[in-house]
Amino acid sequence: MRSPFTTGPFKSGSRLLIGFGAVLLALGLGGAAAMHFGLVPVSARPPHNALTTAVLHDTFRASVERRAREVEPAPDLADPGLIALGARHYGQVCSSCHGGPGLGQSPVALSMRPRPQSLPAVVDGFSASELYVILRDGVRFTAMPSWPSDGNFNEIWAVVAFLRQLPEMTPEAYRAATVADVAGTGAPPAMAWTRRGPQMPVKLHDEAAPIEDYLYAAPSTGWRPIGLQDMPVAYCAACHGADGTGAPTGGQAPNLAILDADTIAARLRAYAEGTRESGIMATVASSLSGPQIEALAAYYADLPDRTLGAPDRSDPERGAVLARRGDFARALPACGACHGGEAGASGLGVPRMAGQGAAFLERRLDSFAAEDGPDRQGWNPMPAIAKALSPDERAAVATYLAGLPADDPLVPARPPVPAEAGADDEAAELLLRCTACHDPGPALGADRDLSPNLTLQSAAYLDHQMALFDAGRRPVGSMQQAAHEMTAEQI
CATH class of the missing domain: 1.10.760 (Cytochrome Bc1 Complex; Chain D, domain 2)
Structure with a gap:
């Protein structure tokens, strides 16, 4: 008995499929041959035809x-x-x-x-x-x-x-x-290329093979030869102004005049390498030589501290509370806990914020809240902090910080502490509770592997950690209970 697939419509259908497959195979082989032998035109000289367009x-x-x-x-x-x-x-x-x-x-x-x-x-x-x-x-x-x-x-x-x-x-x-207007400010100083300086690998998107055909490195030639023209200050002034305040962009570009040279140089190198993300700054920073980065940092750091002041908007009083004291109930630390004091005093590599432009600060906080900030590598508390603030609160903090003089240390406000804790009955009783787990000697916790040394921590850090325990965001039962039983003033 014959199979139904060898006769009638089944046989015709099979032949049709085979014929169609053969045509596709021939077209594929023909296309491969045309590409291999250079028969496909790749010239950019003639315009695209109407169909391609x-x-x-x-x-x-x-x-x-x-x-x-x-x-x-x-x-x-x-x-x-x-x-x-x-x-x-x-x-x-x-x-x-x-x-x-x-x-x-x-x-x-x-x-x-x-x-x-x-x-x-x-x-x-x-x-x-x-x-x-x-x-x-x-x-x-x-x-x-x-x-x-x-x-x-x-x-x-x-x-x-x-x-x-x-x-x-x-x-x-x-x-x-x-075009940046630098008239009346004096000719921007020339900053010669002189030498390339150390070559920095650039992290940009997903690198694709063949890797050897490309060079992801800085300094580069730049989109425009900013560095090679020896006049990078003229380009920086377009956004930051000749005085460094960010005035040409209404404070959307950061105020460089309040930053120290080490911070500016570190930021430029990070932008050039791509470890600090900014499409705007990557284009500029990657074109600068090592000496030019140091020269720019010194130039802006040596400018007089100037600020744009606070805009007439938002709620600076609410911003003052958040910046100086934080919000214990929401485990939000004061801005000054990290950004206060002399630049770098916290050891976290963060810049001072007093006198920074309000528009820049608000935009940066909004980016952190969207988890789209410039520093997404490694540990960073800012996304969680910014997300916990409402848009109005972020604007209030930015407004308050912008209105401060650049030399304000932004020291966090704390409750008054007795001159001698041992003479205060309440403080003594509270400290006695701590010794249940932390060593009661001069260095609390020094001899306990599982209990941290409390005398090595800053007041702002301890205050923030207790807020985290109180909010249930640090899952240590004994500490959560201790935090619940204490007021913010007692802590």
Whole structure:
């Protein structure tokens, strides 16, 4: 008996499938041969034909529209400081390909395939969320790169805010927005390249083979030859101002005048290496030589301490309580516990915050709350702290800190302590409870492997840990009970 698969419609169907498979195999072999023998044209000289242009453009729009639906709502894109910060970055990076209002595009950009569009002509066709997605992710198979960092994406909104202004801008307004005005401040000092300095490996995205074909390292040539031109201060002043305060961007760029040279130099090296994430700063810092980083740090650290002051908004009194005392009930430490005193006094490598720009501080706190800060490697308490604060509280803290003089030590406020704890009956009784687990000698806990030495800790640290026990966020039953039974003043 014959199989039904060898006769009738089954036999015809099998032949059809075999024929179809043979055609696909032939096409595949033909395509492979064409690629191997160099028959596929890869020249960027002729423009794309209409079909290629339509396929690429439609695929691009559909993909961007879909991903834009997942983006969180944008911040206030009308903020003049945010627009100014985006303008500086656009002028130093994006304008090389996308041009400006009333200004033609570079011949290099117009020779790319596909060509980057003149953004003043097309930017109105994209929503703010779509622009954010394009800047963050880039566009594959084009010259549009992804954002040159793997985090701190909050700063992308500054560029989006500026892009929304392009269609209505005149060439004169564009130049004023994107070119730093250092007139009247004296000629910025030259900072010669002189020598490269130590080469630093750059951490950027996922490296792809062949690794030997690329060099992830700094110093680099830079997108623009900022370092090689020996005038990096002129570029830094675009955002930070000649006085370092961040005034050109309304305080969106940090106040460098209040920072010490070691902190500035360490930040620049971290931005260059990619260990501190910022697409804006990576472009600048990676182009600087080692001596230029040291020279810039010394230049800004030697400037007189100036601040922009607190903006007329928010609730600085609430900010004062949070910055000076924290919130015991929510286990929130005072800002001064880490950021107070002389720079580096905490041993944590954190900068002082008194006198820092309010807009910068608020944007940084918002980034931490979204777990998208610049320092995502290693232990960092800021995401948990910022997330526990409401947006209004973050604004209040930023406003209060900005209104302080730069030399304010931001020492945490503490309840008064008796001159002699042993003479105070309540303090003596409380200390007696501690000795149940911590050694009662001069160094409490020194001889107990499982009990820490309390005399080696700072008051601010002990206060914060007791708050964590009281809130149940440190799972040690005996300490949770002890914290519950004590008031904040007793602690």
